[in-house]
Amino acid sequence: MNSSIRAAIIGSTGYGGVELIRFLLRHPNVEITSVISSSSVGKPLSDGFPHLREIIVDHLDAVDIPLIKQKADVVFAATPHGVSAELVPQLLDAGLKVIDLSGDFRLKSPAVYEKYYKRKAADEVYLAKAVYGLAEVFGEQCRDADFISNPGCYPTATLLGLIPAVNAGWIDPSTIIVDAKSGVSGAGRGLSQSFHYSEMNENFLAYKVNRHQHTPEIEQVLSQIAGKEVLTTFTTHLVPMTRGILSTMYAQLTDSKSDEEFIDLYREYYKGRPFVRIRPSGQWPATKEVWGSNYCDIGFSVDERTGRVTIVSVIDNLVKGAAGQAIQNLNLMMGWDETTGLEFTPVYP
Numbered sequence: 001m002n003s004s005i006r007a008a009i010i011g012s013t014g015y016g017g018v019e020l021i022r023f024l025l026r027h028p029n030v031e032i033t034s035v036i037s038s039s040s041v042g043k044p045l046s047d048g049f050p051h052l053r054e055i056i057v058d059h060l061d062a063v064d065i066p067l068i069k070q071k072a073d074v075v076f077a078a079t080p081h082g083v084s085a086e087l088v089p090q091l092l093d094a095g096l097k098v099i100d101l102s103g104d105f106r107l108k109s110p111a112v113y114e115k116y117y118k119r120k121a122a123d124e125v126y127l128a129k130a131v132y133g134l135a136e137v138f139g140e141q142c143r144d145a146d147f148i149s150n151p152g153c154y155p156t157a158t159l160l161g162l163i164p165a166v167n168a169g170w171i172d173p174s175t176i177i178v179d180a181k182s183g184v185s186g187a188g189r190g191l192s193q194s195f196h197y198s199e200m201n202e203n204f205l206a207y208k209v210n211r212h213q214h215t216p217e218i219e220q221v222l223s224q225i226a227g228k229e230v231l232t233t234f235t236t237h238l239v240p241m242t243r244g245i246l247s248t249m250y251a252q253l254t255d256s257k258s259d260e261e262f263i264d265l266y267r268e269y270y271k272g273r274p275f276v277r278i279r280p281s282g283q284w285p286a287t288k289e290v291w292g293s294n295y296c297d298i299g300f301s302v303d304e305r306t307g308r309v310t311i312v313s314v315i316d317n318l319v320k321g322a323a324g325q326a327i328q329n330l331n332l333m334m335g336w337d338e339t340t341g342l343e344f345t346p347v348y349p
């Protein structure tokens with residue numbers, strides 16, 4: 001089926017929104033019919049983002065649900081936590097399809113959301129409607145969905161790196177430790193002291209240790225895959241680069257396995273899913289090798305000495321970790337080939 005669809009983007013002036021526009025401008029089945037802002041209504045988007053001069057619908061619309069309904073069939077909400085919780089139910093009630101990039105609909109438990117996000121959870125009726133859009137794992141559910149909650153950037157890299165091994169019972173999930181690093185664009189376009197050039201440059205730091213909001217998201221999915229409660233140690237770090245996430249994962253093997261066995265297991269699990277690329281033994285993926293693309297590249301090393309496996313997974317946080325996966329989910333929702341509009345080779349060097 002190759003029918004086209006009209007798309008609106010709320011949060012068009014943010015990093016996720018701008019990245020959605022970059023990809024959707026080249027999507028053969030999507031027409032961008034409204035770019036939406038809460039603070040720059042009426043201004044041309046390309047004034048702030050001259051690289052998007054080719055956009056036809058340039059003037060920023062207000063967040064006006066009846067107007068969005070008139071102009072669009074699907075809405076991407078690239079809006080902050082809390083904003084999506086309020087907006088998404090109104091969009092769904094208006095009969096629109098929605099893909100939400102925020103964390104507001106990923107966690108099924110309102111109490112867990114409120115503990116980690118420190119704000120009121122979204123309405124449970126809408127939480128129950130959200131399909132968690134980790135495309136390579138829950139793609140079948142995405143195909144029938146009208147509302148997809150796009151995974152977080154760190155969970156995307158981490159879960160794609162862990163799920164096949166947890167699913168096969170090859171690692172003991174209670175021993176998983178995740179050490180993840182992100183480029184600064186992961187924090188969005190807003191300004192804050194920690195992201196000033198002089199604070200970030202030549203610096204490397206851990207943050208939100210043992211309290212990161214992506215911990216329960218990772219645990220929720222791993223518990224579902226393992227069929228029992230899984231708790232993980234998950235530590236995030238900021239790296240002075242613009243884009244990219246590298247997640248290093250460690251876990252105890254349940255039985256002796258080789259690198260080649262891991263490679264075969266993962267290649268089989270992700271068969272037919274072109275955005276996950278498994279590296280040959282001894283090759284480690286780097287963030288530059290997926291930069292600007294929707295790929296997730298994964299490498300392995302089994303340590304016979306300790307009986308542990310080390311798994312390294314990389315993505316571009318703004319693409320596979322946000323806009324790219326959101327478009328992959330739209331493709332699944334619409335019954336299109338999941339790669340449509342996303343076939344970009346990474347930019348290198």
Ligand SMILES: NC(=O)C1=CN([C@@H]2O[C@H](COP(=O)(O)OP(=O)(O)OC[C@H]3O[C@@H](n4cnc5c(N)ncnc54)[C@H](OP(=O)(O)O)[C@@H]3O)[C@@H](O)[C@H]2O)C=CC1
Nearest residue numbers: 011013014015016037038039078079101102186188189322
């Ligand atoms: N950056 C990343 O790597 C990733 C981000 N995400 C998530 O995606 C969402 C967007 O992130 P990102 O683009 O980085 O964030 P930004 O801070 O760069 O952009 C957020 C946008 O939301 C808009 N906005 C703010 N308040 C409102 C409101 N009340 N109503 C409507 N729009 C509003 C702002 O635009 P304006 O002021 O013009 O309205 C702003 O441009 C967030 O929920 C984030 O957590 C998820 C995965 C990765």
Ligand SMILES: CC(=O)N[C@@H](CCC(=O)OP(=O)(O)O)C(=O)O
Nearest residue numbers: 101102103152153182183186187
């Ligand atoms: C570098 C950096 O600050 N990253 C953000 C990732 C936030 C994100 O994009 O994910 P959500 O949609 O779940 O908020 C953080 O660690 O909170």
